[in-house]
Amino acid sequence: MTAPPATPPPPPFGNSPEPAMPVPAIADAAMLAAVVDASGAGITVADATRPDHPIVYCNSAFLEMIGYAAEEVIGRNGEFLQGPATDPETAAAIRSAMADAQPLSVEVLNYRKDGSVFWNALNLRPVPGPGRQARWIAASCADVTDNRRSQEELRAADDQLTRLAAETFALAEKLDGAREEAEAARVAAENASRAKSRFLAMMSHELRTPMTAVIGMGDLLMGTGLNDQQRAFVKTLRSSADTLMTILNDVLDFSKIEAGQLTLEEIDFSLPRLVEDVVQLFLVRAAAKGLSLSASIADDTPRHIRGDPTRLRQVLFNLVSNAIKFTDRGAIEIAVWSPDPPSALTAPDAAAADSHSDPVTLRFEVQDNGIGMTEEQRARLFDAFVQADASTSRKYGGTGLGLAICKRLVEAMGGDITVISAPGRGSTFRFSIAARLAEASPVGELGARPALSGAAGAESDAPTRVPLRLLLAEDNDINRMLVVAMMTRIGHQIDAVTDGRAALDALAAADYDALILDMEMPVLDGRSAARAIRRMDGPVSRIPIVGLSADALPEHRDGHMAAGLDAYLTKPIDWEQLNAVLVDLATRPQEGRVVPIPSRPPDDGGQFSALPLVDRVKLAELRLALGGEALDGMLQLLPETALRELTAIRSALQAGRPKELKQAAHTLAGLAANFGAPRMAAIARAINDNPTDAEKAAALLPLLETAVAATSSLVRDPVGSDD
Template sequence: MSPSRFPPPSETGDWLIDPSCGGVLAEVAEATTSGIAVVDPAQPDRPLVYCNRAFREITGYAEDELIGRNIRLLQGPDTDPATVEAIRAALETGQPVSVEVLNYRKDGTPFWNALSIRPVTDPDGRLRWFVGTCIDVTRSRRSEQELRDAQEQLTKLAAETFALAEDLDRAREEAEAARVAAENASRAKSRFLAMMSHELRTPMTAVIGMGDLLLGTPLSEAQKGFVKTLRSSADTLLTILNDILDFSKIEAGQLEMEEIDFSLHRLVEDVVQLFAVRAAAKGLSLTASIAEDTPRHVRGDPTRLRQVLFNLVSNAIKFTDRGSIEIAAWRPDPDGTDEAAGENLLLRFEVADTGIGMTEEQRARVFEAFIQADASTSRKYGGTGLGLAICKRLVEAMGGDIAVSSLPGRGTTFRFTIRSRPAEAPPAADALARPLPETLVLRSASAEDAAGRPAASLRLLLGEDNDVNRMLISAMLTRLGHRIDAVADGRAVIAALQAADYDAVLLDMEMPVMDGRSTTRAIRRMTGPASRLPIIGISADALPEHRDGHMAAGLDAYLTKPIDWEHLNAVIIDLASRPLDDRAVPVPGKADAVPERDLFARLPLVDRVKLSELRLALGSESLDGMLRLLPETAMRELTAIRSSLQGNRPRDLRQAAHTLAGLAANFGTPRMAAIARALNDHYTDPDKVAALVPLLEGVVDATSRVILDSEAGPPSQ
């Protein structure tokens, strides 16, 4: 190409290319494989004034079809308007620009153009030309698309891998069939016990309560005798039911010991208050004492200790017709010289009565299951003979032992020990409750005191969905002198509290719309005095783990059906008599919403055995590629779970949890899979979901770090 191909000189006399070297530059421009074009910004519509051979080959136009025209002739229907505007703005302002733009050749075929435009100025700094270079990058663009297609194919392969992994899971599950069957049998037994507890206790509430109501109506002496027999038989049936359920649970190996801080003084006081009315009715004196050097607060299982004392004191009252029952507690080693115990505290208890006593032969058998002193004892006093067998197992589970001394006609003394530990912190509720003296001496009211004590009249709110139970509880509490408003579900309880003032709230724990736990949490979240009201839970479910879950919702007390009316009345009066401003209000806990938390923690983040199986089946390269996709995919499903939770879309939450559970299980991340399955199973339970989501977030993050950090070597837990 000769210099004559360049445009004529401009009005200023400048040349686009100096004539002295124009031939060399033109030859270089024509030889390069990159398209080169020159635009004159001084002319209207900024036309092309030069283009080299590569530019003409890329675009398919001849030179005379390009010179004098605007570069927009290369644009087409799918050219990005934003990119066009960026080019226009650069030319308008004299700025450089680099873009990839979809252009069209003369024959209409599209191509991707990597276009770079730079301004050229004269020695005075004035803009003279725009020089553009372009490269056809359609092939590299196609390669990128092919890469995306390959990634989609990899995703498809991953789905096929999931199916293969599921087959591997099924094979491993078959190998563990015996263990799973045993666990299922254990769970079935637990469910059976819970069902029997609930299904038997609920109708017994009506039987016992209606018997009490019937005794308060005009009856002939013969009718009163019939009703008393009915009432006594119902009490006996309840005792048998309680003993069988407790013993069955212990025999099944499902006895779990709690370890929390509690007030020893308060626990003994509760036992005395519970049996005070029953002892006074028989004219017995019931007292308790705790030695001065005994720790006020200890760490252990207060529920099991209370159960042992309940059994022993109940037996003492049953087998004592005159005299007294005494409870004593002390620490036999106050100086801590029991080196073998370490930090353990040895506590000793005695329950002594002046009852009928036992022979030496009877004492030898008294802790055996289904054994009583003799046949006459069973006929006269009733019972299953399980109570003391249960006490023995509970005491042994608390690291102690139990023994008995007795003489016929001279009374009986049960002695037992337990091991506990010093309390880590005094329970908050006990710290705010009424103080007790350093040496506790409690005495029950006498029969005369009990008869002459005026009844407290309180306004109570009852939430109970069963019509018969609602009528019964309302009638019994009204007879005891209280005023009752009764509703059928938790939402109605909240509405009633917003409309009126009450002294205490009684809640059935299995109500529809809002159950007892949800209602209790809702009350504790209210503002004003209503949030500090005493709340008493009532349920036919006597299993300890369920009781603990109910109490963790913020209850002040929890009673099981059939209801002991005297005990219920005493609890109501005791709680309602405490000033609201001073009482310690139970705070709903979150940890109990996820009882499986410890089970989750026992599972590994990554199952190396499962990954080894996948590696053998797929090959290391394929598996490693898929593992690199796992963190991103898991985070995507976690984001969907969060969004569903915030948007109150439980079905979407369940779907995302189900997807994540399958993904995690297939890739050998069992802890993530277990939590996701729990979310899938409990997606309608807001308390469990609220507790599980943060747990899942932490596990997804921890699992992702393990996988990403292990690319250079095998993953570890």
């Protein structure tokens, strides 16, 4: 360590120093120097009488902090530690305090000799001389970089939780409004009810992309090193995200049912595996409340049946989830039986083959020891947006849609649902469905997960984990990181690119088992990329392609599938479903897989003029859903917004920026479609689908300009004709 200069240390720091102890000055100076060096804090002393306030003393802790030697520090002004990222206002405050010999405490960004930065907690204190004028300026320094970083991380977490709370509150307000609308819609005409449900579905799907990121990143964050407070924050975030996702799914399901869009699958599946699936999902949650959860299936009940396993599983999920929610102690039991078991179960001969087409009634019972219900509460339990009473909603949460959805699903599957309950004596939900015997024993049906114990092993072995080499094309950084992390955790090897053009290059350079393709990307979107892949030469044209999108509308799904996809899944991503689809497509024998052939995109010539400027039916639906005053206010903003996006399209085309062109066209197409302007939406969508084709975009631009002007005129003056 370099010895301090000959200049004696200043007297003890403070505005009114105490008289020195009666010991020799040399001994006093040596003692003070030893104490200062042993303190562990960085200490400097500057000369307050000289204009540049040079440093005349510093201890070893300060030298270790900044990485300089003593001879490089003594005689220099302390500003040599500042750099480009130092806050100018903070630097000015330090200069002013030094010039006026005033005390100051700040945190300033300083630079070490090697160029690295650190946050310095700087405390300046003037030390008076014999004439009580400031003779020295003493400074204590401490590296608080780690504390600063921790504080910033905590602030970021607080900000994130605040934003999530605001979003949750806003969504709760929307759901309150939806509940009131649903009550009013019950006495309205069927068309009004369907218009409301359609509008809910259209608006709700916009939440699916950010919810994928919130849920997935929450799961990944829980697997990292967090302190107790951060872990509590993440658990709250993840729990809130699950609640939001449940509400969103309930609203979407109810909307589909009310709009008559519910379709049931007819596939073979294992009934014991499905029931075990439900039990295993809720075992941990039940155990956390000290509840036992079990299931039994009567011996003469058919094991392999044909029907819709997804919707049956959804009904059981809801009933078991409610049973756990409203039960504080005791047991929850699931029972399954068939009141009319087919003879084919006991006589599986050729003559019994015709019995596969005969209906089979299956009955299910979910019994709990929970809080129970009164007769009045039971009478309205299956109504939409209704819970047992107001206190139930406050204490347990939920939308009041779950049992209404269950009732409609059970009825769609040819059965009915009832409840037996009494206050304090628990509840028993019973429902039935009509099914048929499976045509063949199902193997590894979609959505089945291996049992957590050996209890269900007799039915069939758990499906073998199949590692795949995957390619992902996704432009959103968060979603790309999330899919890569989840697929890697499952056991697959995955590469990622940011657009469709990069996906084509990657497929030409390496072999992959399957492609995960986001449908909305710059440079080359999902539809265009899928069509281009199917036109490629060699085996790469047959690669399984799974499309991902937040767009849950059926007509858009059909358009995506027509581009040559093998499967199409909506966000938030169901990771088990995505994995099952990928494994199924990638491992299916080539001779057993039909490669989709993309349909030709519709010809633009003459088709746009056949579309109306304004869809009166769409506007009528929106008027019913939003109210006339709200819709009129929104429509008044349409011309200005459309003109702004049109200007962005024109500028991007002239500057040769296809990414900006696509973004502006995509925004305008969505805006026009949402507010019933089909001609404007179709032309903008055509530009969005071909952002790199400058010639085609230039040909479409005059048509778009005309459509925007005519539509805006019609919106401002609705008395005129549609065209």
